[in-house]
Amino acid sequence: MIRLGAVGLVLAAAVAGLVFSDAWLWVAVEWSPPAYAGLYERGGLDTSTTVVLIVATVVKVALLWLILRTPAPGPLDRREKALRRLLYLAVAYTLVLWYPIALLPGPVDAAFQLALWTAIDVLFLLVIRWRSRLLRAAAGVMFAVELAGMANELLDQLDLPELGPVGILAPGLLSGAAATIVTVLGQRRDGRWSLGTQIAGWSSLGVNALVILLNLVFGGVSSGDLGVLVMVQAISSGDLAVLVLVDAAGLVGTVWMAATARELPAEGRPAELPPARRRVIRVAVAAVAVLPLIALIHPEQTPRLTYTGWSMDCYDRPAFGDLKPAERDAAFLCRARSTEGGVPPMFPDSLSNQEILAYGRALCRTTDRQEQQTILKRAGSARSTWGADPWDLVYVCPEVVGATHPELLRSATQTEEANTAYVAEKNAECRDPWPRTKGVVQATANYFLFVDGDPGYLVHDPDDQAADEAAEQATNKVYDDRSLIGVAGSAALVGHVDDVSDVCLTVKAFRTAPPQRIAGWDQVSEVPIVSRSGRLTVPERDGGEVGAGAPMPNLAIAGKGHYRLRVHVRVGDAGEEHLVVVFPGASEKRLELKR
Structure with a gap:
């Protein structure tokens, strides 16, 4: 019954395909989707192919009868x-x-x-x-x-x-x-x-x-x-x-x-052995x-490039804490052979996986940069003078690196939680320096700067079509004046006075010009700025390394138009503090209210 049913089904489907469509005929005879034959691109079957399909139906039915x-x-x-x-x-x-x-x-x-x-x-x-x-x-x-x-x-x-x-x-x-x-x-x-x-x-x-x-x-x-x-x-x-x-x-x-x-x-098979x-x-x-x-197994001295800088498994770069112990060696091999950014790999391709892992563990046992350079030079590294970084070595010797850099042992979730806690702690250290005068909108947060010489932070219109050009021009002008404020249309770059990696920043927006609060500040400057889209704000950190540690409001409370930007700066025991006040104003003058 199964044989008759299967053979009858194939024959009936082939006949239906001849009557209804080439796609159905193809499925009935070839037992595969029409896309395999490119029928949708072809527009159908030609006569010779249709005849061959009919002959194939007879052949396949006969063979299917024998199979079943x-x-x-x-x-x-x-x-x-x-x-x-x-x-x-x-x-x-x-x-x-x-x-x-x-x-x-x-x-x-x-x-x-x-x-x-x-x-x-x-x-x-x-x-x-x-x-x-x-x-x-x-x-x-x-x-x-x-x-x-x-x-x-x-x-x-x-x-x-x-x-x-x-x-x-x-x-x-x-x-x-x-x-x-x-x-x-x-x-x-x-x-x-x-x-x-x-x-x-x-x-x-x-x-x-x-x-x-x-x-x-x-x-x-x-x-x-x-x-x-x-x-x-x-x-x-x-x-x-x-x-x-x-x-x-x-x-x-x-x-x-x-x-x-x-x-x-x-029947009649021989007796069991x-x-x-x-x-x-x-x-x-x-x-x-x-x-x-x-x-057929390769000898170990032959290089086995299981993981290279271009291997698919090397693109994700998971954190140490997210890897199983068996996956850590592979992660180190990815980094050791990586050419990301156009830099040469830590080890040459002539070395096998095991040789690279052995050199990596030897690097873990070094006590200074000079010893690392010696090992890398012996391994034939093209960047032996660079040494080896702990965030690479942690995958081959976590017990060594973790003793001095415990943060490298975290998972991505743990790292995110630690960063969130750190940002919240830094924000809590900042206080509103003008608490009795409330703005229409305001916020206080720590602004994180690049450690290696970030010029300052932007107050800008992020939706301006020329926002990038304005920010670049403002950055170029920040050192033109002793007030360290560079202005270019819809962007103002406010520099920092002290050599710091972050500042406590408070921003407030008013509908009219507030009192000129000068007492207690080292310098107070006022410059013009324009909002072409109805927005003025300060960039947030938002998972990166630079920016405000909390959401910043839209300071252009009157919509599109011209505004005045007043910046108060002081340096004290609490570090460097900035108070940014924004209010509508058409004046193009640049004022030094306190120097």
Whole structure:
């Protein structure tokens, strides 16, 4: 009933496709979305491709009828049962499961196929009665090469070092064909598989040869391990018919897998081997399967560039506290090989991962910059005179760096919480220096400056179309006058008097000019400023290193127009304090109210 239902469904869907649309016909015959054929860009199928699809329907229906035959009755041991189930899983993957798995990330598909065929190949070695140690050993080698190619593909998708040369271990037609040859030979010597099953196996090799030929002709055809899943990457009008034919022929390999699973039971098998001999065989098979892989592993002296400055995993740069212990070495390798900003890497690419990690731990044990420079020079670093920074070394020796820089051990959340607490503490140290006179809007906060010589802070119109140009001009003018206030249209840069990294800043806006409060201040200046968008404010820190530690109000309370900006400055025991007063005023005069 299942066979009749599946075959009838394919035939009915193909007939419906002929009646209704080319997209439906494609789905019915090829069992893949229309986008794979580029039907939406083409506008439909030409006559020759439609005819080929009809022929492919007949071929695929016939092969599907063979695939869905009922398993042969007979006793099976646990290995044979497992092999039958895995072969049917491989058949299901080829027919229907490949599409939903293809929607997942690429490494998932590669890992699934590697795990599936590893189990199948191992069971082939154990279940098939090879009747020749040499043939079994050859099968083990071929299976190992095939699996190494699959592992290489998985490692490549995970951006990890590969096992060996891609040209030798590339998964696909050649390694799959070699594994198929030894398996069919083993089936022939075993005796339980019919001639038809063996013919299907040899026929699948013919499909592989066909795909290799098409790959040479069209340059865009690639195939899966058994020549079952065929894709054309650059499909022209003529190539689409070729894709349909190759895909239909590829089901021969699926017929072979299904027939192999179907005919596993056998009568009159020889008596079980003694336990000691079975153990010897298991060890031999495991050695044949594993030793070729071990031989392909690179020696440690060969550079393994698992993580470079351009690796995808190196862009995020997570905090130390957000990494698991097993991830910290990789984070250090990212930083050690980084060329961000155009600077040379800390270590050359000629060093392996382990050598770089060893040098990193040696840097942790140094007591001064000179020792670090010596180690870096010995390692061949292009920037040996720079030494090494603790925020890089913390990933390889947290116990050493954390003793002097505990803040580097925090997670991103902990760092954010610590910064928030620090900003709140600094804001709490600042008081309103004119508490009895309330502005229409006002705010008091600590303004954080760059430690290495920030000229001051802006009072500006951030929505002015020429805001950046005005800010640059105001910065250039800040030292033109002893009051340290540079004005350019909608921006005024207020400099600081003392050599400080932050100032206590209070801003107030009034509707009319307030009293000139001069007593208690070292200097008081008044300059003109304009708001072209109806805004005047002071930049906030907002997660950065520079800016006000609390939200700043809009000081242009009268909307667009001209304003007066009065700046009070004094330096005392509490540090440097600034009081900025803004009120409407059309005067263009610059006043020095106190000097």
